[in-house]
Amino acid sequence: MTKPGRYGEFGGQYVPETLMNALIELEAAYTKFSQEPEFRAELKALLEGYAGRPSMLYPARKMTQDLGGAQIYLKREDLNHTGSHKINNVLGQALLAKKMGKKRLIAETGAGQHGVAAATAAALLGMECEVFMGVEDMERQQLNVYRMKLLGTKVTGVSSGTGTLKDAVNEAFRCWAGEADTTFYMIGSVMGPHPFPMIVRDFQKVIGEEVRAQLAVEAGRLPDCVIACVGGGSNAMGAFYDFIDSPGVRLVGAEAAGHGVDTRMNAATVTMGETGVFHGMKSLFLQDDGGQIMPVYSISAGLDYPGIGPEHAYLASIGRAEYLPVTDAEAVDSFEYLAKVEGIIPAIESAHAVALARKIAPEMGPEEILVICLSGRGDKDVQSVAKYRGENIHE
Amino acid sequence: MTKPGRYGEFGGQYVPETLMNALIELEAAYTKFSQEPEFRAELKALLEGYAGRPSMLYPARKMTQDLGGAQIYLKREDLNHTGSHKINNVLGQALLAKKMGKKRLIAETGAGQHGVAAATAAALLGMECEVFMGVEDMERQQLNVYRMKLLGTKVTGVSSGTGTLKDAVNEAFRCWAGEADTTFYMIGSVMGPHPFPMIVRDFQKVIGEEVRAQLAVEAGRLPDCVIACVGGGSNAMGAFYDFIDSPGVRLVGAEAAGHGVDTRMNAATVTMGETGVFHGMKSLFLQDDGGQIMPVYSISAGLDYPGIGPEHAYLASIGRAEYLPVTDAEAVDSFEYLAKVEGIIPAIESAHAVALARKIAPEMGPEEILVICLSGRGDKDVQSVAKYRGENIHE
Amino acid sequence: MNRIDATFEGLRHRREKALITFVTAGDPDMATTEALVLEMIAQGADLVELGVPFSDPMAEGPIIQAASARALEAGATLPGIFDLVTRLRSGGVTETPLLLMMYLNCILHYGKDRFFEACARAGIDGVIVPDLPYGEQVEISGEARAHRVHLISLVAPTSRDRIHAIAQNSEGFLYCVSSLGVTGTRAGFATDFDAFFGEIQRHATVPTAVGFGISTPEQAKALAKYAEGVIVGSAVVDLVAKHGTGAAAPVGAFVKALKNAIRE
Amino acid sequence: MNRIDATFEGLRHRREKALITFVTAGDPDMATTEALVLEMIAQGADLVELGVPFSDPMAEGPIIQAASARALEAGATLPGIFDLVTRLRSGGVTETPLLLMMYLNCILHYGKDRFFEACARAGIDGVIVPDLPYGEQVEISGEARAHRVHLISLVAPTSRDRIHAIAQNSEGFLYCVSSLGVTGTRAGFATDFDAFFGEIQRHATVPTAVGFGISTPEQAKALAKYAEGVIVGSAVVDLVAKHGTGAAAPVGAFVKALKNAIRE
C-alpha cells in the first residue's frame, strides 16, 4: 500500500465534497474504536455468540478423492447466521455505527444478501435501518425484500439507471450525503471510497485468519492455494488478506463470466475491465467506449457488479492474486457438483469458486492443500438454477 | 419405560409381520453399533465436522429484556448445515445404515425438510436414496423437491390418501417391507415402531446434552424451563431427554393448533387426540368417529402430522411434560417478533415454541432460565408468512 | 365349534384345498358387497374375508388402497359392516366362515371388548389384523378369545426365528405371506416356498393358507400344494374396481376358475 | 486571461453578481442545448455550465439524473459536446465562460491530457468534477493547468477544517454548496450561511459562487448576498424536461428573472 487509502494507484476518495467530512469522521472513529479492546471484545462476542464464528473448515474428502489432486477444504461461511460471510461485515459496521452515536443505518443491496444481513444487524443492535435496492432487483427478489421488512428495515426502491445494484449504491451515497451526521452507511463489500475498502476488509479478514489457525491444527501448515469468488470482493479479500505476505500461498479470485467474456453479458471486471473511477474509488470497471459504466450480467446476483474492490485491482496489477473468469454454465455445473458430491448446496456465487477449484485441484499434488471460501449457502439459488435447467418451479 | 420399545402403554411395534424382521435386525444393529467407540467417534466427527455441532446456545438479551421475566436462551439448531435439527438424525441413521451394509436409503418427507436432510446425508455418505413425498406436498414444495434431486436423491410422489406426509410414511413402510434386506428406512421423527422412536431420540438427545453443558458454563446451573415445538416430536425429545430426570426442569411442547383447537383445522395431537395405533406405534392421534386418521392442518408443514411420538404421549400421560396448543396466528406473530427483536427468522415450526415462551417467560422470575429449542431457520417460510399477511410475493 | 375350524376340517375330509377370497366391504357400496359375498360362496369360495376400510392401510398395495378409499368415500363404517354380516348370516350364509381384515386402530377406537362382542353377535369367525404382528397380539387376544373369535396370525418369509413361535401359537388358520412388500397382484414370486413352508409345516398346529400376490388360477394352483388354503384378494378387488355394481358375475366366474384350479 | 477570471473581474467592476446557469448537454438533443446556451446568455447568464451526461451521476438528484439519462439515450458523447462548444465559440459566444460539469471517469477514459487539450481547443474555460474532492485533485490538476483550464473546487457546509485549504487553493471561482445531499430544487436551506460564508470569505482567494438547490429568483436573491455568484441548475433542467425542444423561451424568461433578482 502506498498511502492510507491507496493500494498502488487504486483506491482513493472520489466522492462529492459533501461526503468528505463523513469519510474523515468514519476513518477517525474506525481508527479509534478498532484499537479499543472493548470494541474488539464486543465484536468478537457478536461474531462468536451470534454469527456462529469461527466457521468450520471442512475437509471435502469426497471432492478431494473425486478430483484426485490437492486436498480440498471448504471454509464454511454458509453456516453463518443469515447464510453467508456478509454477516461479518455488518456486525462490525453496525457496532461501529453504534459507538459513533449514529441512530440510523443505511445500506445498498443487489439481490438482497447484504440487505438482509444489514437488516439483521440493525434488528440485533436495535437501530433504525433503510436499504436501497434497485426496482428491477426488488421485483426479482421479492422474498428478500419481505425478509428485510420482517427484520424491521425499510426498503427503498431505486429506479434510476438500470434499477440495479450500482444504482442502489449511487442512491445510498446520495442519501448519506444529505444526512451523514445521524446516519451510518454500511457498504456491502470492499469497495467505495477509503476507508470503506479497508474497514470491510478488516471485518472480513477473520475468514483467512481462521483458515490459517484451523489449518495449523489440521495439517500443521499453510494452504497452497486459496480460491474465492469475487463480486465486490469482500469474501475474497477476507480469505486472502492474511496470506498476502505468505508468498507460497496462491490466491485466486473467481469472476463471473456470465455468458462468456467474448460476449457483452458478463461481469468479469479484472479480465475485461479498465482502470477508472466510480463509486468513490479508483479501480477496474467494465465501461463502454465513452467511459460510461456498463450494465453487467451474471446468473449470480451477488457477482453482478461492474467493478471490483481497489485492493483486488492492486493485487491483480502486481500479480499477487489471479482473477479468472467462470461462466454461468460452469458455475451451475459446480453448484450441482458440490450438492451431489458433498451434500452441500453452495451459493451460486461460491459455486464460481468451486468451478475454479475443479480446474486447479487436479493440477496440484496430493500433499498440497487448496482452500475454497464457500461464501454462502445456495438455498436462495435453487430456483434460478432450476430455471437455468429449464425446469419450471413455482412456490 | 416399561419394557424395551414401550413408554408406559405407548410405543410398540404395530407393523405387518413382513417388517418385523427388519425391525429386529435394526434394533440389534443399533444396539451393537451405538455402543462401539468407533461408531460413536465417526458420528461425532460428522456432527462436529459437517453439521456444525455443537450448535450455539444464544442468550436472547433483547427478547429477555422485552418480555421482562426469565432469561431466555435460544438453542440455535437453525445454524446447523441444512438449517434444522433434522441433520442430527439423518447423519446418525445413514451412518448406521452404512455400518449395516445397506446400499440404499429411503425416507418420507412432508414439506421436504427431512427429505432434504436425508438426501444430504446420502450424498455425503455416497449412498443411493429415495424419498417418498405426497403429491400434494410435492406440488406445494417444488423447491425442496428440486433440492433433493440436486443432492442426487430420487423423489417419488405418493398419491394415495390425502397425498401428504402420513401417506408418504405409509408408502415408505410399504416400500421397506418389500426390500428391507438392501434398504434402510430413515424415519424423520421420534415416531413409528420400536426401535425408531428410541433411535431418533438418541440421535437428537445431543440437543439437550449440549444445553446442559453450555448452561453449566454460562450460568452454572440447569434451565428452569425448556420449550420446543412438536410435530412428530424429535427436536422436542432431543431437547427434553437429558432433563427428564431433573424434575426441576419444566418441559413444554408447542403443538400446532392451526385455526384453533375449537375447529377441525389443527394438528394439536395431545390436546385433541386419542390413544390409538398408527404408523406402527401406539400413541395419541387425531381420529374421526370411526377411528380413521384425520386430515390435519397447520400453517407449519413440519408440525402437520396427526400423531406424536410415543415417548411424548407417555410424558404427557404422566404429567412430566406439558403440551400446549399454539395457533397459526400466534406462530406467525412470533415469527415476526423474533425477526424484529433478535434479527433471527425462525422456522415457522420453531415460532410455535417462541410463542409459548412469550407467554411463559413473563411469569417466571428474572433469576430463572428458559431455553427455547430453535429447531430450524425460517427462510423456507417467508413466502407463506407473506401470503398469510396478504402480501402477494412471487420469485 | 368355530366355523373356520369346521370348514377346514370338512375340507380335509374331502381332500380339498380351501379357497379364501377377499373383498373390501362397502366398495362400491354395501349392496354390491353383499351380492359379491353370496356369489363368491356360490362359485366355490370356502372362506370370505371382508376388508374394513381404513384411511391408511399400510400393508396394502394400490388396488386395495383404492378400494378402501372408495368404500370410505361411499360411507362405509364398521357398524354398517356388522349390519351386512348380520344380513348375510340371516340370509342363508350359515356355514361359510366370514372374517374381517382390518387395522388395529379401528378395533381400539370401537372398543376392544365391544368390537369382539359385535363380531360374535353378527357372525364373524375370525379377524385378520395386518398391523398386529405376533408379539403385540396380547393387545386384543384376550377379548377375541372371550368372544370366540379367531385372531389369525400372519407369517412371512422374513419371519425366520419367529416362524416357530407364530406357527405354534396360531388359531383358525395360519396366514402365510407368499411375498414381501404389500398386497397386490404379482407376476412371480421370489420366495423359496419349499424352505418357507417346510419350516412352517414343522410347527403349525392349525391349517395354513397362502396369500399376497396371487392373481391367476395358475398361481393359485401352483401355490396350493404348499398349504391347506389359498387366499386371493387384490385380483378380486381389481374386478370390483372395473365392474363396480355389476361385478358379481365376473367375480363369480373368476372365483369358479380359482376353485377349479385348486381342486384338480 | 481565462474568461472566468475576466468575467468575474468585469462583474466586480460593475458591482454585479454573476449568474451561472446549468444545462445537461444533449438533453433532449444538441441543437436544443445550443439554443438554450445562446438564449441563457442573451437573457443574462454570465457563465454557463454544460453537464456531460454520465451513466451514474452520484452527486445528482433526480432532475439532473433524468436529464443525463435522456441525453445518453439521445446519443450525447463527449466529442459531440466538444463540437457543440466549438460551434458556440465560432457562433459568437466569445466572452462568456463555458464550463463542463462532469464525472471523473469520463475524463480518465478520454485521456486526461487529451481531454484538457480538447477543452482548450474547443473553448472550455473550466471543469467542475463533483466526484473529485480537494485532496484528489492532483489526479488531473497538472493537465488542467497545462492547458489553462480552471479546475473548480467545491466547498460544502460540512467541509469544516477543509474550508481553509480548499478556499486557499481554488481557481476560477469557489463553488459553495448551499445544502447537503445532492443537486435538486429545495424549498428551504438548513445551512447557517453566515457562519459558512464567514469562514469561506476569510480564506477565499477567488470569487465565490453559491449553488445546489436554488430554484427561484427569491432564493437566488437571498443567497446572492453571501457570494459573488449564484448557480442555478436543476430548476433550468426541470424546464427543459417539461418543454423539450421548445425550452428556449421559458428558460430564457426564467434566466431573465433570475438575473433581475440578483441585480437589484
Ligand SMILES: Cc1ncc(COP(=O)(O)O)c(C=O)c1O
Ligand atoms: C454468498 C455470496 N458470495 C459472494 C458475494 C459477492 O460479494 P463479495 O465479492 O463482496 O464477497 C455475495 C454478494 O451478495 C454473496 O451473497
Ligand SMILES: Cc1ncc(COP(=O)(O)O)c(C=O)c1O
Ligand atoms: C424446523 C423444524 N422444526 C420442527 C419440525 C417438527 O419435527 P419434530 O417434531 O420431529 O422435531 C420440523 C419438521 O419438518 C422442522 O423442519
